[in-house]
Amino acid sequence: MLLEVKDIHVHYGKIAAIKGLSLQVNEGEIVSLIGANGAGKTTTLKTISGLRPLSSGSIVFNGQDISKTPGHKRVQLGIGQSPEGRGVFPGMTVQENLLMGAYMRKDDLSADLEEVYGLFPRLAERKNQFGGTMSGGEQQMIAIGRALMTKPKVLLLDEPSMGLAPMLIAQIFEIIKEINKRGTTVLLVEQNAQQALKLSDRAYVLETGRVVKSAPGLDLLDDPQVRAAYLGGH
Numbered sequence: 759m760l761l762e763v764k765d766i767h768v769h770y771g772k773i774a775a776i777k778g779l780s781l782q783v784n785e786g787e788i789v790s791l792i793g794a795n796g797a798g799k800t801t802t803l804k805t806i807s808g809l810r811p812l813s814s815g816s817i818v819f820n821g822q823d824i825s826k827t828p829g830h831k832r833v834q835l836g837i838g839q840s841p842e843g844r845g846v847f848p849g850m851t852v853q854e855n856l857l858m859g860a861y862m863r864k865d866d867l868s869a870d871l872e873e874v875y876g877l878f879p880r881l882a883e884r885k886n887q888f889g890g891t892m893s894g895g896e897q898q899m900i901a902i903g904r905a906l907m908t909k910p911k912v913l914l915l916d917e918p919s920m921g922l923a924p925m926l927i928a929q930i931f932e933i934i935k936e937i938n939k940r941g942t943t944v945l946l947v948e949q950n951a952q953q954a955l956k957l958s959d960r961a962y963v964l965e966t967g968r969v970v971k972s973a974p975g976l977d978l979l980d981d982p983q984v985r986a987a988y989l990g991g992h
């Protein structure tokens with residue numbers, strides 16, 4: 759098992775956002791978290807990447823308890839995150855944005871940069887354009903590419919399809935599949951449950967800070983309760 763989240767509780771002040779959540783991610787999988795607004799999906803990702811502290815419970819990554827490990831060390835251990843809202847640096851070029859992902863690395867970056875440009879030819883064409891002038895979809899590509907520059911073992915993706923036109927959504931999901939095929943494990947948070955479940959080996963359904971269901975993605979696509987609640991009843 760690559761990542762194990764065990765019975766975690768997470769608070770914002772006195773408010774409990776995550777209340778005893780457990781999940782596992784095996785090496786090579788694509789795993790999705792789905793659930794309504796406020797269910798705790800983003801908070802779960804932030805807790806795994808170290809942006810939110812645990813109140814209790816533990817997180818084990820690659821056999822090591824990282825519950826108290828600072829976020830930047832978790833990046834070095836192999837946890838890469840592409841945050842919700844993207845966080846692209848507007849005054850830096852596309853290439854500078856990508857290189858920011860690797861600022862802690864001391865090895866040669868050119869092969870990884872080429873790999874990101876291979877996945878996202880649009881970024882290669884526009885490597886000298888300022889991040890702030892890139893479209894929403896292109897900024898999403900930068901955020902994913904920047905996370906890939908950390909050479910993650912697991913890539914945490916928070917709402918990669920948010921705000922994108924349908925054609926770009928399909929493209930982003932294809933790219934996620936390709937990233938996974940090339941060897942990166944993926945933990946994905948998505949509002950777009952239909953697409954996420956299609957692509958996922960397994961998925962967890964979150965409600966008010968807890969897991970209420972977990973199953974292979976395709977099984978959840980057929981689950982009447984999941985269909986009614988998260989797939990618009992279709």
Ligand SMILES: Nc1ncnc2c1ncn2[C@@H]1O[C@H](COP(=O)(O)OP(=O)(O)OP(=O)(O)O)[C@@H](O)[C@H]1O
Nearest residue numbers: 770773775793794795796797798799800801802949
């Ligand atoms: N900075 C914060 N301060 C206080 N409460 C917060 C904060 N961020 C999140 N919460 C609360 O924690 C709970 C979980 O929020 P979270 O953003 O993790 O949900 P989510 O499932 O990702 O939702 P969405 O799909 O809307 O992004 C919600 O009740 C939310 O109001």
